[in-house]
Amino acid sequence: MQLTTTELGVRPFSKERYFGGHGACPGCGAVSMLRQVMQAVGPRAYYFILASCAGSYFPGEFTVCDSSIVFTVYAAGFAQAEGMSQALELRGRTGETVVAYSGDGGAFDIGLGGLSGIAERNANVLVIVNDNQGYQNTGGQQSGGTPRGIITKSTQPFHQAPPAARNRKDLLEILAAHRVPYLATASAAFPRDLDQKVKKALTYRGFKLVHLVTACVNWGFESRLAIRVARLAVETGFHPLYEIEGGRRYRITHEPAFAPLEEFTGLQRRFQGVDLALLGRDAAERWEDLRYKAAREWPAAEPSSLG
Numbered sequence: 001m002q003l004t005t006t007e008l009g010v011r012p013f014s015k016e017r018y019f020g021g022h023g024a025c026p027g028c029g030a031v032s033m034l035r036q037v038m039q040a041v042g043p044r045a046y047y048f049i050l051a052s053c054a055g056s057y058f059p060g061e062f063t064v065c066d067s068s069i070v071f072t073v074y075a076a077g078f079a080q081a082e083g084m085s086q087a088l089e090l091r092g093r094t095g096e097t098v099v100a101y102s103g104d105g106g107a108f109d110i111g112l113g114g115l116s117g118i119a120e121r122n123a124n125v126l127v128i129v130n131d132n133q134g135y136q137n138t139g140g141q142q143s144g145g146t147p148r149g150i151i152t153k154s155t156q157p158f159h160q161a162p163p164a165a166r167n168r169k170d171l172l173e174i175l176a177a178h179r180v181p182y183l184a185t186a187s188a189a190f191p192r193d194l195d196q197k198v199k200k201a202l203t204y205r206g207f208k209l210v211h212l213v214t215a216c217v218n219w220g221f222e223s224r225l226a227i228r229v230a231r232l233a234v235e236t237g238f239h240p241l242y243e244i245e246g247g248r249r250y251r252i253t254h255e256p257a258f259a260p261l262e263e264f265t266g267l268q269r270r271f272q273g274v275d276l277a278l279l280g281r282d283a284a285e286r287w288e289d290l291r292y293k294a295a296r297e298w299p300a301a302e303p304s305s306l307g
């Protein structure tokens with residue numbers, strides 16, 4: 001007798017690559033982003049997950065997606081992904097995608113050496129950075145991606161640089177200096193833009209990275225508001241959407257409404273007491289640099305040196 005998948009309790013794979021059953025906090029803004037990323041990446045993909053909240057997006061007890069998932073550590077995760085892409089290439093398996101998935105703590109800080117290494121070697125890996133602006137899986141400590149002025153659980157009053165003297169790292173600028181094929185920012189609140197960027201990234205052979213700011217409930221907003229918070233991050237100019245090809249060609253992909261920053265910060269407890277003038281100045285400077293670089297003229301027939 002042959003049992004059906006329903007009788008066996010097996011959920012058949014559908015068009016959905018990521019089909020739910022995650023163990024993230026209710027209202028987590030990263031889950032929708034991950035679902036969109038997996039959909040855009042498509043089947044036949046290997047995900048190397050550096051230690052982060054993503055451990056709960058793929059609970060070990062049951063299958064929530066149709067791709068292979070490898071949980072790994074900060075120091076080795078990016079190099080493992082590179083090794084996997086080389087192993088596939090040696091076997092002539094060109095139709096498979098290798099993704100390294102990291103939090104901001106992994107990419108901006110603890111794994112930055114490994115990330116720089118695979119960027120320098122132009123490893124054929126897609127890196128997804130889930131930037132929830134802190135070490136959130138361990139309760140919300142400060143990372144190199146935490147905006148200045150925010151008091152996290154690890155902020156030491158006596159050792160903390162004053163907000164005016166500190167700034168968050170600009171990961172894309174660090175990687176642009178490596179002259180890698182493709183870099184982009186994206187947001188779960190802009191699904192078409194996100195989809196296009198992941199698909200475009202995968203047209204390049206070599207290193208590519210998509211940096212997403214995702215809303216985390218540790219920021220202190222109502223759990224139903226994650227996508228609105230993510231959208232306001234973009235529409236206030238706090239998280240610009242753009243791409244960089246070959247480390248030099250900048251293109252702004254969404255012109256924000258430049259809504260007042262307070263519309264974004266006012267929904268979150270973490271910004272209470274933070275000097276918004278400083279944050280606003282940071283955003284304005286970033287936009288000034290972006291517009292300057294995006295306005296640069298390129299010869300029409302300039303061949304793509306990478307890719």
Ligand SMILES: Cc1ncc(C[n+]2csc(CCOP(=O)(O)OP(=O)(O)O)c2C)c(N)n1
Nearest residue numbers: 051052053103104105106134135136137138
């Ligand atoms: C070398 C090392 N230090 C600390 C930890 C403990 N740890 C596990 S997850 C995590 C937080 C990760 O933060 P981030 O990379 O920003 O991802 P998020 O949890 O915010 O998604 C930490 C500190 C670890 N696994 N390895």
Ligand code: SF4
Nearest residue numbers: 024025028053216217
């Ligand atoms: S701590 Fe934040 S990023 Fe992590 S699962 Fe919860 S809401 Fe998502």
